[in-house]
Amino acid sequence: MTARRLVGVAAVAATAALPPLLSATGSATYYEHVVVRMMLMGLYAMAWDFLNGFVGLFSFGHAAFFGTGAYVAAMLVVKGGVTSAPVGLVLGVGAAALLGLVVGFFAARVGSVAVFLVTFAFAEAIFLLVLSDPGGLTGGDNGLNGVRVAPMLGLALDDQTTLYYVVLVLLVLAYLGLSALTRTPFGRVLEGIRENEVRIRFAGYRVEAYKTVAFGVSGAVAGLAGVVTAWHEKIASPENVGWALSGDAVLYAVLGGTGTLVGPVLGASLVIAAREVLSEIFRSWLIFVGLTYVALIFFLPQGLYPLFTGKRRRP
Amino acid sequence: MAIVLQVLNGLTIGAIYILLAAGLTIVFGLQGIVNVAHGVFYMLGAYLGIGLTPTLGFPLTLVVAFAVNAALGLLLEVAAIRPLVRWKRDGMQVLVVTLGVAIVASEVAKLIWGPVPRTSDIPDGLTGLITIGPIVYPTYWLFVMAFTAALMGGLALAFHRTTLGIIVQSIALDSEVSQAMGTNAPRVNSLVFALGTGVAGVAGVLAGPILSVYPTMCFDLLMILFVVVILGGLGSLAGVVVAGILVGQVTAFGVAYLSGTAGTILAFAAMIAVLVFRPLGLFGRAGILK
DSSP: OHHHHHHHHHHHHHHHHHHHHHTTSTTHHHHHHHHHHHHHHHHHHHHHHHHHHHHOOOOSOHHHHHHHHHHHHHHHHHTTOOOOHHHHHHHHHHHHHHHHHHHHHHHTTSOHHHHHHHHHHHHHHHHHHHHTOGGGSSOGGGOEEOOOOOOBTTBOTTSHHHHHHHHHHHHHHHHHHHHHHHHSHHHHHHHHHHHOHHHHHHTTOOHHHHHHHHHHHHHHHHHHHHHHHHHHHSEEOGGGTSHHHHHHHHHHHHHHOTTSSSHHHHHHHHHHHHHHHHHHHOTTTHHHHHHHHHHHHHHOTTOSHHHHHOOOSOO | OHHHHHHHHHHHHHHHHHHHHHHHHHHHHHHSOOOTTHHHHHHHHHHHHHHHHHHHOHHHHHHHHHHHHHHHHHHHIIIIIHHHHHTTOOHHHHHHHHHHHHHHHHHHHHHHHOSSOBOOOOOTTSOSEEEETTEEEEHHHHHHHHHHHHHHHHHHHHHHHSHHHHHHHHHHHOHHHHHHTTOOHHHHHHHHHHHHHHHHHHHHHHHTTTSOBOTTHHHHTHHHHHHHHHHHOTTOHHHHHHHHHHHHHHHHHHHHHTOHHHHHHHHHHHHHHHHHHOTTOSSOOTTTOO
16 A cells, blocks of 8 residues: 555656656657646546446446536637636536536436446537537537636646646546545445445435436546646537547546546556557557457456556456 | 428438347347447448449348348357356446447448448439329338338347247346246347347448448447437337337427437437436336346
């Protein structure tokens, strides 16, 4: 445990030390951009893992929460002229959490495989809604460009290096928060639902309510990743709501190791690094993504994380 | 008259939904899994339709599309799904594997046929319009409806009147008890899976002249198929027919009177409404929704 904590602190410290080192290379801006993306996607996949790894709910619509965060943040700035970052955070994360509760309300009432269908259908409906550009609010295919927020607490959020550290702090806080949550009585009930739902139900817990709230929490964290991504990329685009992004959450988490919260960050970093390299060489690099899915389930169903810790979570 | 035409349009599109959703829902009823790669067979059928109809003719193309897709479906089931089921892995893992297969297939299709959408020609003998009283309607679209009705009728007969059909029902009801009675559930499951993917291939050929054919079509129809399957009640063939017609109507009227995406969103809203009052869908049975 302590050794693992030491590795964690070292990893965070190394990430924090990266920007000054990168400035020695010629293309610091590019590398920083990629690392920020890794961290944000890691945060997003961590939100998915909270739901799948700890409650046993398989969502295939997490892009809906991410996209809600991104679009609310972007709409505030581009359409509303509100550049205040705290307002963007509160409304973006709040909207995503609310959507999480709504989706969770339905997903909590169907069987485990049907959760996949319901979340996917929800996300696709929202994707179509965004594409149809209701009232000119979402910008349709083009998305919303020019998302520049005002400084918050003296931090210039539209400066990439500043944002880099903000994202790092958010990622660490989200990890600490979510893992603390899993150790609370609430979190224990969630894990109980994963292990034996019927038993938890007979113990008197309202399983549907717990699942719904878990969806809300996961939606909020995914929404947070969406808000900050919109600030980072300066744009909210339909890709942020598309099913491919929902699939990415699954890929990152399953590759890194589900039920670990850290695994998804590892998975996101690896896939994004591979994407940067491979997409230059081979245009159909998605083939590798597909093959990775198949190979993982057959040969490494626990993901990469147990390889590092040396112990297996569940048989 | 415009309304009658929309009803007919809805029935035609609903027919395609029914053919595709049938395979998904039966496989779910039997094995409790969702095959995300189901759309791949639909896509493959559509491209086979474009490629083979000029040389083989339409009827033979339908047969070939069924055979090829059933064979590939069998391969997928035996090679990828059966081991996971035997190792008692959970249903999510089947989802992830079939999603991977779908992504690879879609990318390979893009490499072979290019990303540009195509449509296939209406087969000879089915071109032109039919006049029924005041209504003038394309012959081919009516053919699609009639063909679907015949195929689904045949499937229903097969499930209720043949020995194999009764065995399939017994497995859907309780796989373990059925196997204790001496049925070979894994083999039957594979056969039914192949039947479903074969029908999806046929649906692809049929849809070619009506909808456009492109490499990511195997994903784009998934959402509406899931809506049909959930609305009808997972595992229910009758549910798929009713929900397919319903969703077809909603889509057709949405497209005609609101906008292209409005129909899909309305269909989705219908699914949510049904889920609130009947979480198991219109024809879903308790216990089957695992």
